[in-house]
Structures are given as structure tokens and as C-alpha cells.
Amino acid sequence: MTVKLALSARNRLRISTLATALAVASCMIMATSPAVAQSVGKKPPVLVAQSQPQPAAQQGQTFEEEIIPQRYANNPDVNVFIDDMVARYDFDPATLHALFASASYSATAVKLVTPSASPTVKNWRVYQSRFLDPVRINAGVRFWRANQATLQRAYEEFGVPPEVIVGILGVETIYGRFMGNFRVLDALTTLSFDYPATANRGDRQATFRKNLEDYLVWTRDSQIDPTTVLGSYTGAIGIPQFLPSSIVKYAVSYDGNKQIDLRTNQADAIGSVANYLRQNGWESGRPVVWKIGSDAGSLGVAQAAADGQPEPRWPLSQLLRAGLLLNQPDVDVAAEAGTPVTVVDLPSPGRGTEFVLGLKNFYVLTRYNRSFFYALAVYQLGQRVKEQMQASDAANAISNGASSSGGASQ
Secondary structure: OOOOOOOOHHHHHHHHHHHHHHHHHHHHHHHHOHHHHHHOOOOOOOOOOEOOOOOOOOOOOOOOOOEEEOOOOOOHHHHHHHHHHHHHHOOOHHHHHHHHHOOEEEHHHHHHHOOOOOOOOOOHHHHHHHHOOHHHHHHHHHHHHHOHHHHHHHHHHHOOOHHHHHHHHHHHHOOOOOOOOEEHHHHHHHHHHOOOOOOOHHHHHHHHHHHHHHHHHHHHHOOOOOOOOEEOOOOOEOOOOEOHHHHHHHOOOOOOOOOOOOOOOHHHHHHHHHHHHHHOOOOOOOOOEEEEOOOHHHHHHHHHHOOOOOOOOEEHHHHHHHOOOEOOOOOOOOOOOOOEEEEEEEEEOOEEEEEEEEOHHHHHHHHHOOOHHHHHHHHHHHHHHHHHHHHHHHHHHHHHHHHHHHHHHO
């Protein structure tokens, strides 16, 4: 969404100059950074981690699923897949043929992954209000208090603060309240072999086939009946909504029983999310976002530099020299001059686009879900839960102190 700002001629000239400066800076950064230079012109890596990006279904919403039974019995493409699974993982072919004969085509899953003919206009304020609501905040406080020792242990081991884990689990499933009612076998089979005709159909089918492969291996090795697991319409499972490939790669048993259970075990969900974030580059003790000034100059600089890329690539000093002001008094600007950031744009129809600067940890949150809205909602929900806990603890301390004083004076 393009927002027209009422700027002076001087500011318009500065922004025009900034666009050129940023382009030059980008070339300089790419020339001096092998990692960035190598990524130019290449497609982003296929993420096997989460079901995102996908259209966000309102939490708690249920679907009357439309299915077609036995669509995959004696299906040529499925038969090739079965032969591959037998060759690589020593599956029994008769068992897999029987399993896929029991799988159903999910017309509902196909509908939900099919892009709308008239895409919804992005609206940050509406999205934010959906996830920063009292239900999630209050549930987050209860979850945090019930799992305080586990969250602290994960923080010490993986470096991921409790509020970040609480934010993710709150946004994903409201701490296990809504984990999806689709048979994972049906969803993954449907999207592996009957993904709708979209521009990225080939890549998406490859991703879902990899997840179907990992799902079959995981359920076999864990002695789980693959026809019984329920999840999202993209096959995401459990409290943290991990796709099977993420379960295989990142899930951990965090309660000491050596059995990974993301569907009912809160400790395993906490440890697995923390491990996922750390393995994707989480930086312990570092911030997630920085606020910027609300003046016209800062907004103009942010608008010019907002390119939708989640990986931080603008040095902070470059944006500051162009006229952007930070609204973070605690930041040592000199020490952070070379810190790369991304400009996160947050459009809402009918009001000016909001902006924040995302750091490396913001980028890591977008590995869980590529959406800027998602990553910031996770961060803000965790902060709101933390603030409510602190306020409640302070009120209780005052109350207990008053009670103690009252008792002493009698």
C-alpha cells in the first residue's frame, strides 16, 4: 500500500535523494557481504518449518469439511511416491497402499490454500486486535504461571525469553485450545498431489510431499497411527503448529520422558519452539524491534526503505544519516551504527502506514511465519502478557504488604 505524505519540498528532495542513497548503499552492502551477494537473484529457500505463510483462519473457527474418499487408491502419482518410500525408508508396500486407500481428498483444504480472486487489503490494526485480545493475554498469563520453571529453563538453555515463546503459542493455538480438526493424512496427501493451480504450485507441492514423507516416517517411528492425528488444513500439528518436517528437525522431548508429544505436552511445545528459534539464529539478549520517530522525515525515510524483505540489510547508520530518528532512548547509536535492520511496514486502510525497525530476532520470527504482521503480533502479545503479569505481581505485593502492616499494628 502506497501512502502519500504531505511533505515540504525540502523533505521530498531529501526522500528522493535517500532512494538513490539507499540503492547505492545496497550495492555497497552486497559487494562487501558474501552472504548477501550470493542471495541476489536467487529464490528464497523452501521453508520446511511451518504451515505459513497461509491465510489466517480465525482461531476457534471450525469447518464443515468436504471430502472425497478413496481418491488416492491406485493413484499413479501416489504409487510412485509409495515405491520411493519403500526404497528409501523400508516401508511395507501393502501397508502404504492400504493407508492411502483410506486417505480422502479434502476439498476444504484446497479451498483454503487457494488465493482469493480479490485479495483482502492488508490491515495491521485489524490483525493486531485479533491477536492482542484479552482472551489471549489472560490465557498467556495462566500458561506462563503454570509453566514458569520450564520457560525459565528454556531461556537459560536456548536464550529465548519466555515472552517470545508465550507469544508464539498464544498466536498459534491459544496455548493448545485450537489445534485444528483436519486429518493430517488427508490434508498432506491432498496438498501433495492435488495442490491448486497457482503460480507456485510446483514449489508448494514439493514442500507438502516432503512433509508427507516426514509425517509417515515420524508416525511409524513414534508408533502413532497416522490416520488419527488431527491438525490444521496444511497439516500443522499440536500446540506450536509444527509441520511434520519441523517435528523431525526441531522438536525435542523437554520433560525427560524421551517421547515427543506436541499435542498434549506443554513442556515439549515450549522446548521445541525455543530450539526452533535458536536453530534459526535467535540472538540471546538482543532486541526484536526498535521504534522510530513519528515525524514526517522519519516516516518518509522508512517508506523509501521499506522493501518487504524480512532479512535485515540496511545499516542503522545509513538510515540515520538519511534523516530517520529512533524513538529508543536506550539504544547506543554509536555502538549500533553497523547493525543491519529491516524496515517493517504496517499498513492500515484509512490511516497512515506505521513503521518499526526489525532486527535479526525479528527476522528469526519470520522464519516461523513469513508475515511481518505475524512476527510483530507474536512479539507484542508476549510483551502484553509480561506486562500484565508484572502488574499483577506488583498489585499482589502491595496487597500483601498492606496486610502484613495491618497485622503488625494490631
